[in-house]
Amino acid sequence: MPRFTTRPQLRGDFGMVASTHWLASATGMSVLERGGNAFDAAVAAGFTLQVVEPHLNGPGGEVPVIFQAAGGPPRVLCGQGVAPAAATLEAFSGMDRVPGSGVLAATVPGSFDAWMLLLRDHGTMTVRDVLDHAIGLAERGYPVLDRISAAIAALEPVFTRHWTGSAAVYLPHGRVPAVGTRLRNPALAAAYRRIVTEAESGGGGREARIDAARRSWSQGFVAESVAAFLTTPVPSAEGEPQRGLLTSQDMADWSASYEDPVNVPYGAHTVHKTGPWGQGPSMLQQLRLAEALGTSGEGADFVHRVTEAAKLAFADREAWYGDPDFTDVPLKDLLSAGYAADRAALVDDARASLETRPGSVAGRTPFTPPLYLSGEAPADRTTGEPTVRRGDTCHVDVVDAHGNMVSATPSGGWLTSSPVIPALGFPLGTRAQMFWLDPASPNSLEPGKRPRTTLSPTLVTREDGQAVLAIGTPGGDQQDQWTFTALLRILNGVEDLQEALDAPMFHTNAFPSSFHPRETIPGDLVVEPGLGEETIAELRRRGHRVQLSAPWSLGRLAAVARDPETGELRAAADARGAQGYAAGR
Template identity: 55%
Template sequence: MAAFTTRPEIAGTFGVATSTHWLASSVGFGLLEKGGNAFDAAVAMGFVLQVVEPHLNGPAGEVPAIVYTAKDDKVQVLCGQGTAPAGATIAKYRDEGLELIPGSGLLATVIPGAFDAWMLMLRDKGTLSLREVLEPAISYARHGHPVLERVSGAIESLEELFTQEWPSSAETWMPGGKAPAPGSLFCNPALADTWDRVLREAETVSGREAQIDKARDCFYRGFIAEAIEAYLKDACVMDGTGARRRAVLTAEDLAGWSASWEDALTLDYGNWTVCKTGPWGQGPVLLQSLQLLKHAGIAGMPLMGADFIHTVIEAIKLSYADREAYYGDPLFSDIPMAQLLSDDYAAARSALIGPEASLEQRPGLIPGLEHLAQAAIDRAAGAASVAVGADAGEPTMAHLSNRRGDTVHIDVIDRWGNMVSATPSGGWLQSSPVIPGLGFALNSRAQMFWLDEGLPTSLAPGRRPRTTLTPSLALKDGRPHLAFGTPGGDQQDQWQLIFFLRLVHGQQNMQEVIDAPLFHSQHFTGSFYPRVATPGRMMIEPTAGAEVIDELRARGHDVDVSDPWAIGRLTAAARDPNGLLRAAATPRLMQAYAVGR
C-alpha cells in the first residue's frame, strides 16, 4: 500500500477530537482542555454540528453512538433513534395515496431522538454542566459562523420551495430573501433563543443531573414540544411527492419517549473485536461482511488491487441483501442475528463470491423466514425499475422538496481512555419547514419504513426505522483501541469496512488509510426515497488507477468513476496500549479535521 497522505496523523497523549467540521473538532478539544471528558466533548461537538452543518443534521434528528467508559470498562450503544408516532400506521399512509413514504415533509417525521440522546450521554457519562456544553453552539448560532459552500448551495437550490411553500424556512435560512453567500457570517438567532431558554428553565433547579433532566423535559414535555404541536396542529405542507399533507406526530408522542442504553453487537476478527449497533441500524452489515471475508482470502490480497475491490464489493452485496430481508427493530421482530453472524452461515455464503460480478439480489434463505428473502428480492426488482432523477413533481416543486440531506460524524478519546463514536443525522434543513420560533426542522427518518405488512421494516407505531446510521468502535487484543465512522447513508458501512480492512491488513497510519482511494456498491435497494436499486453498479475514485478500473469492468461491474477526492468523509481516533492517542480526518470536501495534543 502506497504511503501517501494529505496531512499528518495527529498524535499526543492528552486527548483527540475529530469530526466532519473543523469548528466542532476545535470545540470538542476545547472542552477536553477545560477538564471535560470525551462525553462532554462529544455532546458539545454534536450541538455545534447542528449549527454549522444544518444541511446534514439538526436538533430534531437522531444520533446513535457507541461509547467506551474507562471507569466501568464497558462498551455500550446509545440509541438516540426516535420511533414512529402512535398515528403512523400503514393504513393511514395508504389512505394518503402513498406507496412509499416521502423523503421530506411532515409524514416522514418520527419522534426526534438527538436531543434526549445527547442529554442522556451528558448526564450519565459527562462531568461538565449543561451550560458549559451548550454555550459554544449558542455562540455560533447567535453571533454567526462561516457558511459552508455546500450549505449555501443547498439553501439556494431550495429558495423557490422555501419562499412559496415553507415560509418559516425562508425566514430562517434566507435572511434578506436569498441564500447566504459561501463564507459569509450566518446566524440562527431563533435557535440560540431556544437553547438560551432551555438553559434558563434548567437552571431553575439545583444540581447538574437535575438540570439536564429539566432540559429533557423542556424539549419533550415543555415549551419545545408545545411549539412543535402548535405548529403541526394546522400545518399542511408540500412533501417529496409534490402533495401537501399533515403530520401525525403529537406532543403526546414526544412526552412518552426517551433515549436508552443497550449492549453492542460484536464480532471477532483476528485479534480485533468490532462493536456495532443492533439491526435497527445497518451496522451488522459490516460484521457480516467481515465474517464473509474471513473465508474469501482477503488477507493475502493487495489492498489497492482489483481482486480486493471485487471481493469486498461482492461481500457487500451479500450482506446488504440480508439487511434488506431481515434487519429491523428487534423489539418488534425476531431478527435472526445469531445465524446471520455465524461462521457456518458466512462460510456457505462466501461460496457465492465468484470471479464475475453478480447482478442478482441474493439474501440468505433462513428456515421459516424464506418469505422475507423473497419479499426483499421482489422489492429490489421494483426498485431497479424506478427512473433515477425523474422530476415527476413538476410544476408542483416535488423536485425541490425531494432533496435529501446526509449525516455528520464525531470521534473523541480523552486522556482517561474514554471513547465516543457518534453519527448524528436527520432534521436537515431540507427535511421539512422550520418550526416557527424554534429555529430547527423535524426529521424525515420514517422514509426508511415500508408500507407493506409483515416485514421487520414495516411502518408501525413505536417501531424504530432501520436506519443507515452506524458508528464503530473496535477493540484490539481485548482493549478498546479505535473509534471510527463516516456520513454517507448506505455507503457508511462500506467505507468503514474498507478503512478497517486496510488498517488491519496493511498500513497502520490512519491518515494514509483514509486518503487511499475509496469505492462502494449501489447494487442493492437504497434506504432513502425513492428507494432505487442499480444492479451491478459501483462507484470508485479515479486514483484507484485505470488498470484496476478496466479489470473491474472486465469482471462485469458497472463502474462509475467519481470525481477526484469525492467519496467518503471518514474520521477515526485510536488509543495505543502505551497511552499514545492518534486521530485522522478525511481531506475530502475540505471540512473534516482532527485536533489533539
C-alpha cells in the same frame, strides 16, 4: 500502492477529537482543555454540528452513539426516535413508499435527549457548558460553506413559495447566502438559551438540571411548539398540505436508551456496532465474509471481493433487519462463521453479480422488497439523506487520556427535510421514509417502532476488552462500505490512520436504497480515479458497471485511536469535503 496522506496523523497523550467540521472538532477540544472528558466533548461537538452543518443534521434529527467508559464495557446509546402513535399503514393508504420530505415522514426527534442522557450519566459538565459553543455560533453566525450554499440554492423555490419558516432562516435578506458569508439562527439560539435557563432555575445538582433540560424538550415548550406547528396542515415541497402525525404525547412518551452492542471478532480485535435497528450488523457480516474469502491487500481482487460481500450483506439487511423490539431478527445466524462460509461460496472471483441475493436463515424465507430500478422511480428534489456530492450526515469521534472513547453519527432534521418551525429555528426529520409499507417486511411501519437506519458508528476493542479505535463517516447506505474498507485496511496492518482514510474509496448501490425513492442499480460500482486505470479496467472486465466519480468525492471519514500500553492517542479526518478536521495533543 505508494503511501500518500493529505495531512499528518495527529499523535499525543491528552485528548483527540475528529469530526466532519473543524468547528465541531475545535469545540470538542475546547471542552477537553477546560477539564471535560470525552463524553462532555462529544456532546458539545454534537450540538455544534447541528448549527454549522444544518444541511446534514439538526435538532429534529437523531443520533446513535457507541462508546466505552474507561474500565467499563462497550455500550450503545440509541438516540433514534420512534414512529408516532398515529403512523399506521392505514395513515399512508394509497402510497407505495413513505415520502422523502415533509412532515408525514417525521419520527420523534431523538438527538437532544440522547446527548443529554450521555452527558448526565458519563459526562462531568453542565447543560450550559455543552450548549455554549452552539448557542454562540447560532447567535453570532458561522461560515457558509459551498455545500450549504448549494443546498439552500437548490431549495430556494421551495423556501420562497411554501416554506416561509425556512426562508426566514436560510434566505437572509431574501437571497441565498454566498459562500464565505456568515449565517445566523437566532431562533435556535433562543430555544437553547431557554432550555439552559429552565434547567438552571429548577435547582438541584448537575444531574437534576440535565433531567430538567430533557423535560423542557420532551414535555415542555419544545414539544408544545412542535405540536402547535402541526395543528394545521403543513405544505410539502410541492405545496401540498400535509397533516403531521407527530404529537407532543409522542415526544413525552419516548426517551433515549442504552443497550449492548452487537459484535464479532476479527483477528485480535472485536468490532462493535448497533443492533439491527441500524445497518451496523451489515459491517459485521462483511467482516465474516472477508475472513471466509481471504480479503486483503489492494487492487482489483480486493475491490471485487469487498463489493461482492457488500451486495450479499446489504441484501440480508433488507431481508432481515428491523427494530428487534418488534421483529425477530435472526442475528446470531446471520453473524455466524458457518453462514458466512455458505454465503462466501456465492462469490465468483471472475464475475460480478447482477442479482440481489438475500440468504435463507433457519428455514425462513427472506423478505424481498420491490426493486425500483434507477430512472424508473419518481424524482424527489428534497429526498432524504442526499448523496455525498450534496452532503448527507455528520460524524464525531473522541478519545481522552483516561481511555474514554466515543463514536457518534448525528443525522436527520436537515434543512431540506421539512419547513423550519419558526418558534424553534429547526425542521423536523424524515426518518420514517426508511420504513417499508409492506407488513411482510421486518422494517414495516408500525407505531412506536424504530426505523432501520443507515447511521453506523463503529468501536473496536482488543483482546483484553480495551477500546483502541473509534471510526465512522457520513454517507447513508455507503457508511458501512466506506468505513468497512478503511477498517479492513487498519486491521490488516495500515498503522497510519490518515493513510487508511485517504486511500481511494469505492462503493456499490446494487441493493435497495434506504431513502426515497428506494432505487436499486444492479451491478453498480462507484469508484474514485485513484484506484488506477488498470484496476478499473479489470473491474469492468469482470462485469462491474463502473461509475467513475470525481476525485476525492467518496466518504468523509473520521477516526481516533488509543494504545492502552503506552497511552498514545492518534486521530485523523478525511480531507474529502474540505471541512473535516482532527484536533488534539
